[in-house]
Every structure is written in C-alpha cells, then in structure tokens.
Amino acid sequence: MTKHRFYIETQVQEMILSYISNPNSLILCVSPANSDLATSDALKLAREVDPDGRRTLLVVSKLDLMDAGTDALEVLLGRVIPVRLGIIGVVNRSQHDLNTQKSLDDSCKDEQVFLQRHYPSLASRCGSRYLARTLSRLLMHHIRDCLPELKTRVTVLTAQYQSRLNSYGQPVEDHSATLLQIVTKFATDYCNTIEGTARHIQTSELCGGARICYIFHETFGRTLQSIDPLGGLTELDVLTAIRNATGPRPALFVPEVSFELLVKKQIKRLEEPSLRCVELVHEELQRIIQHCSAYSTQELLRFPKLHDSIVEVVTSLLRKRLPITNEMVHNLVAIELAYINTKHPDFTDAAQVSASVNSQQVLKLSRSLRVVFVLSSLSQAEAGDGGKRWKNEKMPSEEKGPVPGFGSPNKAVNLLDTAVPVSRKLSTREQRDCEVIQRLIKCYFLIVRKSIQDSVPKTVMHFLVNFVKEHLQSELVGQLYKQRLLQELLIESQETAQQRTEVAQMLEALKKASNIISEIRETHLW
Numbered sequence: 001m002t003k004h005r006f007y008i009e010t011q012v013q014e015m016i017l018s019y020i021s022n023p024n025s026l027i028l029c030v031s032p033a034n035s036d037l038a039t040s041d042a043l044k045l046a047r048e049v050d051p052d053g054r055r056t057l058l059v060v061s062k063l064d065l066m067d068a069g070t071d072a073l074e075v076l077l078g079r080v081i082p083v084r085l086g087i088i089g090v091v092n093r094s095q096h097d098l099n100t101q102k103s104l105d106d107s108c109k110d111e112q113v114f115l116q117r118h119y120p121s122l123a124s125r126c127g128s129r130y131l132a133r134t135l136s137r138l139l140m141h142h143i144r145d146c147l148p149e150l151k152t153r154v155t156v157l158t159a160q161y162q163s164r165l166n167s168y169g170q171p172v173e174d175h176s177a178t179l180l181q182i183v184t185k186f187a188t189d190y191c192n193t194i195e196g197t198a199r200h201i202q203t204s205e206l207c208g209g210a211r212i213c214y215i216f217h218e219t220f221g222r223t224l225q226s227i228d229p230l231g232g233l234t235e236l237d238v239l240t241a242i243r244n245a246t247g248p249r250p251a252l253f254v255p256e257v258s259f260e261l262l263v264k265k266q267i268k269r270l271e272e273p274s275l276r277c278v279e280l281v282h283e284e285l286q287r288i289i290q291h292c293s294a295y296s297t298q299e300l301l302r303f304p305k306l307h308d309s310i311v312e313v314v315t316s317l318l319r320k321r322l323p324i325t326n327e328m329v330h331n332l333v334a335i336e337l338a339y340i341n342t343k344h345p346d347f348t349d350a351a352q353v354s355a356s357v358n359s360q361q362v363l364k365l366s367r368s369l370r371v372v373f374v375l376s377s378l379s380q381a382e383a384g385d386g387g388k389r390w391k392n393e394k395m396p397s398e399e400k401g402p403v404p405g406f407g408s409p410n411k412a413v414n415l416l417d418t419a420v421p422v423s424r425k426l427s428t429r430e431q432r433d434c435e436v437i438q439r440l441i442k443c444y445f446l447i448v449r450k451s452i453q454d455s456v457p458k459t460v461m462h463f464l465v466n467f468v469k470e471h472l473q474s475e476l477v478g479q480l481y482k483q484r485l486l487q488e489l490l491i492e493s494q495e496t497a498q499q500r501t502e503v504a505q506m507l508e509a510l511k512k513a514s515n516i517i518s519e520i521r522e523t524h525l526w
Contacts, residue, residue, distance in 0.1 A: 187473035229445035
C-alpha cells in the first residue's frame, strides 16, 4: 500500500510540473493557514519552476481554523512568502455547512464578517469574491501579454504542419502519373547533383560532381605525378636490357629495342592508378544515390518498395558500365604500349641527344680504326718472317699432344659466361649508354603520363558519368513503368500513413487555437 501511494504521489507531482513548467502559465498556490508554510508542498513545487514568484498567486485557506492567539497577518502582508501576484486569504465552507446545504451567498457573507472582525485592514483584499475577480483580471492581463507571441507560435506551427502534411501527399489515385513524377524527380536530382545545381548543397564535405573533379585532378593527378619514371629500374637492369637486345653481336650503338622494352615496362605502371580512378568515380556515383535519397522528396520515402527499386536499377546501371569503362581505360594504356612513337614532337630533343651520342661514338670508332690501320701497315714487313717463325715455334707443341679444348674429353669447359656482378663498376661506355637510355625513358614516360592524365578523366566522363546521366531516366522508366508493378511499388508505408493522420489532427487543433485567439482579440475584455 505504501509503495502504491508513493507512485500516486510521484505521478501527481509529475502532472503538476507538466503544467506549471510552461512559462506562459499562472500558478495558483493554495496552502492552509493552520500549517507551516515553510513545509508546504505547493510552495515547494512553485519555487522549482518560478523561483522569483513572478507567476505565482498564493491563496491562504482555513483562516478560521488557526489556533487561538495566532493570525496570518504577516503572511497576508507578504512578509513571510514574497510573491509578485499577491496573497489572498479565504475562509472555506466547513463540513457542517456542506451538510446543512448552506448557500454560497451566505458563506461569502459569513466570510466577510470574519475578515472584518479579524483582519479589518485586509478585508477588502481577501475573500472568495475578491479571489475570483483577481484571478479573472490576472488571466485577462496575462493573455493580453502572451497573446502576440502565442499567435505567432500558432501561425508558425500551422505553416510547419501544413508543409509536412503536403509532403506526405494525398492518397494515390493515378498510379502511372505518380510513378512517372517520382522517377523523373529522382533522375533530375541525380543529374543536378553531378552538375552541381542541386538544391541541397553540403557544406561539410565534397559530393557529386565536385568530388568527381577532386578525384580527377587531385587524387588521380597526384598519384600519377608521384610515379617515378625510372622507379624500379637500376643501371644493371638497363645494361642487361641493352645486352639482351643485341643478341650474340657486340653493340656498336645503343639498341632502340632495349629502350622500347624498358619504357613499356614503365608505362604499364600507369594502368593500376587509372583503373583505381574509375573505381573511385564509380563509388562516388553510388554515394550520389544515397545523397539523393536522403534529400529527396517525401514521396520517395513514402513508398519504400519504389525507393528500393530505384536504388537497385541505378546500381545495376552503374555496375554494367563499370567493366566497359575499365576496358576502355585498359585500352588507353594498351594503345600507348602498342606503338612507341619516337617521332613525337615532344620527344625530338631526347632523340637528338641519343643521335648525338651515337655520332660521337661512331667518330671515336673511326679514329680508332685509322690508328689500327697505320699500325698494321708499319708492321707488314715483319709479318711474313714473323708468321713463319710463329708457325715454327708453335709446331713443336703440336707434336706433344692435343691441346685441351673443344675436342678434349679430359677436361670440361664452361661455355656459359658468368652473370655481371651487381657491385662491379661500370665502364665509361656502359655508364654513357645507361644515361642515354634513362634519359629517353624519362622523357617518353612523361609524354605518355601527360596523355594518360588527360585521357582517363575524359574516358570516365564519356563511358560512365555522361552515359549514366543521359540514360538514367529512360532506364528507370523502362524497368519500373510496368502495369503489373504499379500497385506493388506504390504501396504506402504504415509509418507514413500514421504520421499523416497525426499531422492532420495537430493541424486541426492549431486551426482551432488560432480561431480562439482571434475571438479573444475581438472581445476587448480588458
């Protein structure tokens, strides 16, 4: 029983606080005169929400039941409990008066007699009749003071709820027209988000076309710029490629085949960031779907099945375009690998450097040949005798036995040349050849990188972004505008129907409140 009483007391306090917490309310605080006002529950609750006492009117009841020799004069004069709206003392009817059915007029007369006898100076400002007049006056004045603000609040709330009710829409009558309207609206919002002309523009992060632009020129561009044209190539790799390109013949000039092999290897490194660029743009186009759904009209959220179907159709369209775009980007790199254009206008300077190096190499070779020819002429006279002497000197060795060599089974001969050690020092010619090849690779790689950096965004825009923009609405209409799907797609969610009912009820209550306020303004009671 005690637990039940505690719950009742708590509920009563919560109910009272729900009313008196409103700053536009007036608090009528009633406390008996024969009890200690310091422990009054009514005053305690009033002080919680109105500590200055600006909205509180104190009524002191049971003045006739105070102990002999005591009175409530100090309390009625406001010297104990300060409140702004006043303190009024009243004498209530007793149980005997109720049993004898004493009239209100007689009770009020007896109350005035009691007040004149015990509180003559306050008799005109106490009593039930004075309390009624005071309450009426305070209420009218309070309404007059709060009416402009209240009227403004009601007007604003009415507009808000009317807007919400309009967003929920009316019950669907023409399913075909409604479906076309929603699909067209979504497609328009999607394309506007890409173009940057959407109504809802985010300020916290980039989205839509702005993010695609950032991917092209910041993410993709910086990734390509960070690729070292000679990354992964050592001087030994270059030298090995040169030797492999010459075959069994010693190289007189730097072979062009080695340049093509090495530069193609470097160009292939551009394919991975290019495909990653396509993937990032595809992800952003997916995010635009969620963006349009979040800021779309209420009609789209009103029909959850239609919303899910639209998301599925757009996602499917993006998914179909992704491999086509990837293939085209792959072809861009394959095109660069298919033909190394050494006649490219921007590659002329590097080619001239290579030709100059080869010319210098030819000149040095011709000079060395002339020196060899002169030395050979000077020693020609000695060649006959010397040859015979050499032959005679060598013949005895032949008689001693076969020389171990190609035909000797006694000792195996390793015909494979050992690999060039990494740590060995390159000759002057090898260093020169490596520098030439590296310079050519770097120059041509920069040309191709510039071309890829320009062509990949154009390819993504044409095969993915622009294609989706141009075919989005037709794809949605073709997939969803079917007679057998209209009824199913336009099933309204239960939550939307419930919200429409609640908003309509609230709107009706606000309209009634507005009418009441208008009637009060026209009465001129004050």
